[in-house]
Amino acid sequence: MTKHHLTSTxxxxxRARSLIxxxxxxxxxxxxxxxCMAARGGGAGGEVTxxxxxxxxxxxxxxxxxxxxxxxxxxxxxxxxxxxxxxxxRGVSVDAFWMDQTEVTNSKYKQFVFWVRDSIIxxxxxxxAFGGNEAFKIEEDKEGNPIKPYLNWSKAIPWRNPNEDELxxxxxxxxxxxxxxxxxxxxxxxxYRYEIFxxxxxxxxxxxxxxxxxxxxxxxxxxxxxxxxSKDTAYLTDEGVIVRETVSRPLTGDYDFLNTxxxxxxxxxxxxxxxxxxxxxxxxxxxxxxxxGYNDYPVVGVSWEQANAFAxxxxxxxxxxxxxxxxxxxxxxxxxxxxxxxxxxxxxxESSYPxxxxxxMDERGCFYANFKPMEGxxxxxxxxxxxxxxxxxxxxFGLYDMAGNVSEWTSTAYTESVGKLTSDLNPEYRYDAAIExxxxxxxxxxxxxxxxxxxxxLRSDLRMWEYQNEQRSYIGFRCVRSQIGFxxxxxxxKK
Numbered sequence: 001m002t003k004h005h006l007t008s009t010x011x012x013x014x015r016a017r018s019l020i021x022x023x024x025x026x027x028x029x030x031x032x033x034x035x036c037m038a039a040r041g042g043g044a045g046g047e048v049t050x051x052x053x054x055x056x057x058x059x060x061x062x063x064x065x066x067x068x069x070x071x072x073x074x075x076x077x078x079x080x081x082x083x084x085x086x087x088x089x090r091g092v093s094v095d096a097f098w099m100d101q102t103e104v105t106n107s108k109y110k111q112f113v114f115w116v117r118d119s120i121i122x123x124x125x126x127x128x129a130f131g132g133n134e135a136f137k138i139e140e141d142k143e144g145n146p147i148k149p150y151l152n153w154s155k156a157i158p159w160r161n162p163n164e165d166e167l168x169x170x171x172x173x174x175x176x177x178x179x180x181x182x183x184x185x186x187x188x189x190x191x192y193r194y195e196i197f198x199x200x201x202x203x204x205x206x207x208x209x210x211x212x213x214x215x216x217x218x219x220x221x222x223x224x225x226x227x228x229x230s231k232d233t234a235y236l237t238d239e240g241v242i243v244r245e246t247v248s249r250p251l252t253g254d255y256d257f258l259n260t261x262x263x264x265x266x267x268x269x270x271x272x273x274x275x276x277x278x279x280x281x282x283x284x285x286x287x288x289x290x291x292x293g294y295n296d297y298p299v300v301g302v303s304w305e306q307a308n309a310f311a312x313x314x315x316x317x318x319x320x321x322x323x324x325x326x327x328x329x330x331x332x333x334x335x336x337x338x339x340x341x342x343x344x345x346x347x348x349x350e351s352s353y354p355x356x357x358x359x360x361m362d363e364r365g366c367f368y369a370n371f372k373p374m375e376g377x378x379x380x381x382x383x384x385x386x387x388x389x390x391x392x393x394x395x396x397f398g399l400y401d402m403a404g405n406v407s408e409w410t411s412t413a414y415t416e417s418v419g420k421l422t423s424d425l426n427p428e429y430r431y432d433a434a435i436e437x438x439x440x441x442x443x444x445x446x447x448x449x450x451x452x453x454x455x456x457x458l459r460s461d462l463r464m465w466e467y468q469n470e471q472r473s474y475i476g477f478r479c480v481r482s483q484i485g486f487x488x489x490x491x492x493x494k495k
Contacts (some may be wrong), residue, residue, distance in 0.1 A: 068096050070342065070347045074338055075088045077089045089349070097483055099335065104476060112264055122136045122152070125169045173190075192313060193261070197259075206250060214227075230245055259432070267301035271472055288300070297389070301473070308334060332480070337410045338426070344395065370405045371455060378452075379437075404448070408478060411466040412443055413429050414444060451474060
């Protein structure tokens with residue numbers, strides 16, 4: 001230190017010295033406080049002992065089974081010359097996750113549809129055009145300060161004895177069938193808007209705003225050009241038409257990784273007719289989703305996009321009930337292809353099906369799944385189309401209908417080389433196709449085979465695909481949720 005620096009230091013004002021003393025006192029106080037806290041935590045003598053905390057024992061989510069972490073050989077283990085299947089096993093590992101014990105049923109999906117219906121009604125009940133009842137929308141906090149408006153779900157919809165304005169709001173989501181004269185929900189209005197933050201893209205080094213943190217190799221020059229991102233957004237026109245756009249622009253902040261979607265949630269009940277030419281399936285079109293007799297059957301006619309919307313709503317529905325603790329809950333989502341196959345095979349790399357045997361039936365002739373046993377014979381397994389979920393025996397992980405009944409959407413995008421693109425740790429290939437992308441880039445992997453498939457297509461190690469906006473009478477889905485914590489699964493895994 002130079003003489004000039006020493007002189008400057010000794011000429012500090014009295015106020016500055018007081019400030020330094022105050023800071024010194026504060027530091028002494030903090031040191032004492034830290035020492036007390038360390039003592040309570042069991043540390044002493046200035047040693048680093050770590051920060052304690054309590055780990056949340058996550059309760060079992062309703063209707064789900066815990067699939068323990070594990071490794072297996074993914075893909076076909078043997079050649080099958082009859083079907084042209086080539087052996088392509090690949091060792092992968094997946095972390096623990098919860099999985100729906102059964103496929104999502106009509107009953108559970110109806111709860112989603114009715115929630116969307118009720119949210120629209122509540123919006124309109126608060127709208128001045130329908131009476132403007134402020135009780136249905138909360139716009140101020142307890143102190144009277146303005147906040148971002150949200151619907152008041154504690155205020156009941158006046159289904160019985162509504163006044164004239166309330167009746168108009170309720171009736172606005174219904175229509176009268178011009179042929180039958182029947183009052184029914186208007187599917188065109190049942191749109192669900194949600195936002196998803198893309199953590200993967202946001203975490204990538206190449207997408208950092210700070211250019212010096214994108215590349216750690218100091219031998220390379222710093223590229224100060226802003227990264228170009230793609231962001232999905234959507235809006236409704238005045239005519240109620242959903243417009244989806246993919247915006248590409250220089251990165252400005254975290255908001256650029258928040259994607260907005262608007263999805264019409266009503267299943268395509270006409271899939272029963274459109275999937276089967278010259279077949280009389282009109283009763284299924286009229287009744288399969290609407291009639292309570294089918295409540296325990298798997299929902300079908302739901303696209304990959306609709307399945308993702310359901311998972312988002314299911315997450316939000318749970319988090320709202322948990323209050324502040326809801327932020328710690330991992331989101332519901334579609335399973336990755338690797339998770340689905342691991343769960344279906346119960347971690348058994350030797351078996352091609354959810355069961356050990358090659359045949360789809362036991363020695364007594366009882367079928368293991370709902371499928372098409374013979375040409376033209378759909379009923380040999382006891383069912384013509386789908387069966388109520390859980391009708392057949394579960395696999396060793398306690399999961400029902402992992403083969404047959406309905407094929408199931410996964411989160412994984414399909415490409416011919418998907419197996420070569422993914423890691424062997426929690427493998428996943430994600431591609432969020434833009435609206436202007438070629439249609440073949442909008443393929444997603446489906447697994448498990450369905451009620452209309454022959455036994456070969458029920459194999460757990462086979463990869464199939466469908467376009468993400470297609471709605472089929474033989475494709476459904478189930479949700480998963482990554483496990484929080486380190487408890488082991490209760491299901492035994494075969495080697």
